[in-house]
Amino acid sequence: MAAIIKVKDINKSYQRDNFEVPVLNNISLDVEEGEFLALMGPSGSGKTTLLNLIAGIDKPDKGSILVADTDIAKLSESELAKWRSHNVGFVFQFYNLIPVLTAFENVELPLLLTNLTKKERKEHVVAALTLVGLEDRMSHYPKQLSGGQEQRVAIARAIVTDPVIIVADEPTGDLDKKSADDILLLLERLNSEYKKTIVMVTHDPNAASKAHVQRHLDKGDLV
């Protein structure tokens, strides 16, 4: 199977006050289409930074990142924003739902950037929320949902645009075991049934065990 994500010789460092802190050192990585990859490593190892680079929300200092044949390292900020809206679904550790919007409206948010009609948007949102088992919670606000339910809304938001890849940063990090298992099951289902390519950052060996491939980072190096 062809690699849908090709990370080649990337370096990334951050400026902290007067210090330059290297985060990633000459990382190269391929992720095949339909693969479920877990990036593991201790805090500060650079796994979230690598995920951010793959998702196009940060840029490498050096190297190239090809996602579905687009070198996203060369895109401008506005081109990247447009690219992200079409190609990447995001799942965050703390869900990051908009508190003043209902579950339906949160999931609908990325669709506002498309040319879909209101009716079409509704169909997509209902389908996504049904897929994550929250069809009966559409009009609920985030504060009216449990942590597990909030994360499922976030997953529905991530898949509603039918993205090429889904990136998940510690998706179970803020959940109890039962809810975490439900979320992992959902991600597995998205991967196996809907053939979604998933890149997940996690500390949790149990979560990582659900992935096809596990890669470990340590002090900015893939090991």
Next chain:
Amino acid sequence: MKVLKLMFKNAFRHKLRTSLTIVGIAIAVVAFSLLRTVVTVYNAGVDASAADRLITRHAVSFIFPLPYSYKDKIQQIDGVELVTPLNWFQGVYIDKDQFFARLAVDPETVFKVYPEFILTKEELDNFKKERNSCVIGIEIAKQYNLKIGDIMTIDGDIYPGRWDFVVRGIYKPKDKTIDGTQMFFQYDYLNERLEAESPMRANEIGWFAIKIKDPNRSAEISVKVDKLFKNSSAETKTETERAFQQGFLSAVSAIITALNYLSFIIIGIILLVLANTMIMAARERTREYAVMKTLGFSAKHLVGLIMGESLLISILGGGLGLLLSFPVVDGFGQAIPKGMFPIFYIEPITIILAVTAALSIGIISSIFPLLKALNTKIVDGFRFVG
């Protein structure tokens, strides 16, 4: 449409904070409108000045009288259409707090020179016929519940004694910029009594209003008038009515200037109130803006969200303030003696200024939080702990 809905929801996320900001803006707009109204009504006399009227007064000071006989001499000057004498009477009506202008005038000419005071022919004829008749403005009639035939008794101070006047006319101002709070009575009534009681003060007048045929000749005619009385015992100073009014207000011009500045300082205060709210709101939503950027929302969307929210709050505050300004200004106008501010209403320019200020403040207040939101990298936004 959904972004608009999000903007509305964001604006009222902290209902108490937003409500207090709106009330704060509203109070400031009321204060602004009130101060601007005071400033504009002070200047109303200047603004209402006719271009075809000159005022001739004593060259030394307005308080010194001129001989009544100057009237006929001025009338002879080429370009002069009509001259009317006016004399400040003052006196006390009911008590010293009841202040309004009381003037001794020539009934034959005064309403020809001042056509903005509208009187029916019948009322004018009656005013001319009776020596102790008077004409009052409609605002005075309303305030003191006076009607035709009523007696107004005034205790004289500049001209001592008890003075009884019969109301024979109630004039209406041409429009709302014209003072409807004046009282006119016959100069002859005053002069005849002065001739009897204090002849040294008789046949003198405060000033002359001159209606000229061509406003473009005002400078030339002013020079001619003053030249006519050069080296006399009562030299004159003639100027346009506008210049005369401006000179009259110069004594309080410092206060007016201060009020003018104060009204704009209030705009600055509103700006700080709203900017503070917007900065707090944007700071709290740093992570949400990062999420939106991650989802593909562009700078244009964030500008719409943040500036829209700021504008929404400023428009609501400004609108509420303007709505409240009308009854507040009206109440203030009722509470103060009529003669102090003969006309007291919110001018259209005040409304335009308040609306412009509210909109400008809405935009300016959003600039800092907007720049902050746009310049914060997504990854930094996610790391932000508010």
